[in-house]
Structures are given as structure tokens and as C-alpha cells.
Amino acid sequence: MMKGSAMGWFTEGTEHEGYVVCVFADGLYGSGGRWMEIDVMTPDGRPVEHETDPDRRAWRSPSQVVGWRVACSCDPFREHVILDPFWIRVWDLADEDVAAGRIYAGPPASADAADISDREDLEPVFLDVWRRHVAPDLSLHTIGTLSRSLKELEAQLDDAVAAARRAGVSWDKIGRAFGISRQGAQKRWETVSAAVVGRTEDN
Known part of the structure; x- marks a missing residue:
């Protein structure tokens, strides 16, 4: 500014x-x-x-x-x-x-x-x-500011995916919510998925 x-x-x-x-x-x-x-x-x-x-x-x-x-x-x-x-x-x-x-x-x-x-x-x-x-x-x-904002949003998104998986939401539904395929969602958040205790099987 x-x-x-x-x-x-x-x-x-x-x-x-x-x-x-x-x-x-x-x-x-x-x-x-x-x-x-x-x-x-x-x-x-x-x-x-x-x-x-x-x-x-x-x-x-x-x-x-x-x-x-x-x-x-x-x-x-x-x-x-x-x-x-x-x-x-x-x-x-x-x-x-x-x-x-x-x-x-x-x-x-x-x-x-x-x-x-x-x-x-x-x-x-x-x-x-x-x-x-x-x-x-x-x-x-501007790049630095946007980068920090993006990292914060990505952390919030990871938390939301983890919460969804804990609640039993399928990869298919998570992918559709994010605008990608079931496989894309699973690949993107596979580390999040691995950390979720008691996750349900994919539909």
C-alpha cells in the first residue's frame, strides 16, 4: 500500500x-x-x-x-x-x-x-x-503476504478434512466438496487420512 x-x-x-x-x-x-x-x-x-x-x-x-x-x-x-x-x-x-x-x-x-x-x-x-x-x-x-495467507488457509483446510474423516465422510464427498476427484482428494490428504484414528472405509 x-x-x-x-x-x-x-x-x-x-x-x-x-x-x-x-x-x-x-x-x-x-x-x-x-x-x-x-x-x-x-x-x-x-x-x-x-x-x-x-x-x-x-x-x-x-x-x-x-x-x-x-x-x-x-x-x-x-x-x-x-x-x-x-x-x-x-x-x-x-x-x-x-x-x-x-x-x-x-x-x-x-x-x-x-x-x-x-x-x-x-x-x-x-x-x-x-x-x-x-x-x-x-x-x-505481495507474494510474501499471500504466501502466508495461503499457508494459513491450507492448515485450516487440512483440519477440516481431518475432522470430516473422523466423522466418517468419504473421500468421494470430500473430493466433490473441494472440486476434485475421489482419487485426487485421497492423494492430497493421505497424510491427514493416516493420522485420523478410527477412519471409516471409503465408499
């Missing part, structure tokens, strides 16, 4: 969290921060320290943003992945073409570049990139 959070999107069971990062001209990235201040990070997700204040993270103005990418923090391996494509920032609304990778984020003095993921028309575009990234793990998570 995918859900939204204050930071971005996350999946239950697969430990991925995705969000949009700002791209700067020197190859560093940014996310979060305070008003008109974007916290700077390296491509592998490590925070960059402030040059003069070690207690603060380095930050840059939204005016320095040249584009955006989708990123994912992939636990439990603590891997930070920057995903393609790259959307370049354009400075004229008339030049915006999201499908072609061009996004307008307001004039340099605005904070819109830092909050580009808040645009309702852009979130589905960003989210689609992240969904394709997490799809393999989501499939594995």
Missing part, C-alpha cells in the same frame, strides 16, 4: 520513502529546510554541513534551483537513490512542458521551486516515477 506523508510517499512493508528533490547546478540536491532555505544534500542523501555553523545544515535559496528529480530512501539498507528523469526549470510559464521535462516554478524571488511537489498537477507525474522504482519490492511483498 502506498501512502502520503509530510515528506512524500511511503510503502507499507517494503520500507521505501519517496520524495521530490531540488537539483542545483553543481550536482548537489536539496529538500526540506525553512522558509526560503532549502537544506542541501549529497547525491547519496548525506546532509551538507553549513560552512560557518556546524550545528546547522548548509542551505540554498529556491532561486538557485535548476531542476527536480524524484528520490527514494530505501531501507533497511539505508540506500538513497536519485531517479530519472530530470525536469529542468524554465523561467517563463510559456516554456513549461512537463511531458518534455520543463517545469516553471515562478520567478526567482518566490519559494515555489522548493515546494514544487505541492502542485496537484505534478504530483501524479512524480509519483509515477517512484511507483515504477518500488514495483519490484511491492510485488515481492
